[in-house]
Amino acid sequence: MLAIDRLIMHFDQGLRTLFAPARTVRGMPGEDLPEPALTEDERHLAGALMRVNHAGEVCAQALYQGQAMTAREPRIQTALEKAAWDETEHLAWCERRIAALGGRKSVLNPLWYGASLAVGAAAGALGDQWNLGFLAETERQVERHLERHLARLPREDAKSQAVLQQMKLDERGHADTARALGGAPLPLPVTLAMKLGSKVMTKTAFWV
Secondary structure (H helix, E strand, O other): OOHHHHHHHHHHHHHHHHHOOOOOOOOOOOOOOOOOOOOHHHHHHHHHHHHHHHHHHHHHHHHHHHHHHHOOOHHHHHHHHHHHHHHHHHHHHHHHHHHHOOOOOOOOHHHHHHHHHHHHHHHHHOOHHHHHHHHHHHHHHHHHHHHHHHHHOOOOOHHHHHHHHHHHHHHHHHHHHHHHOOOOOOOHHHHHHHHHHHHHHHHHHHHO
């Protein structure tokens, strides 16, 4: 694929991520479970948590698209684009849960997307070893974030829990793939900076 074609593809994907309903090929986890009977406070909490997860998937889309644009090897580009597609499915699942819970998406999603795209492109420009290391560390942190949200979700909300459990499995698979392809461990200051950036996003998206 020519560089200009790839750039157009990523631009189109960005517009779809922000402004179009996300698509999924796989069935939504927990879709056969009954909608839980939640109190107003529980529904508000679950909706806010799913909004945070949706914003995180917007960030993931942008990160992987940025990384794929600057990755050097075709096999690395393919792995990143595969991860981005899985995140598109996660977007669709989170959108559906937000709607079912009567919630809303973060109004700052364009900001999250633009910042993450720039970070992803910079990571890719450093070389494929660090690019993959960044992917592995991102997914490791996302997996831990999902574990915390699973613990916070109302016990009765099995539908949201099913979505997050499948997302967690997918993120772990992305991290394993990145390490198998040669991803290097990141320096401690980089991982700490990533955690700080993630904390800012999650705290803000919970409310806005």
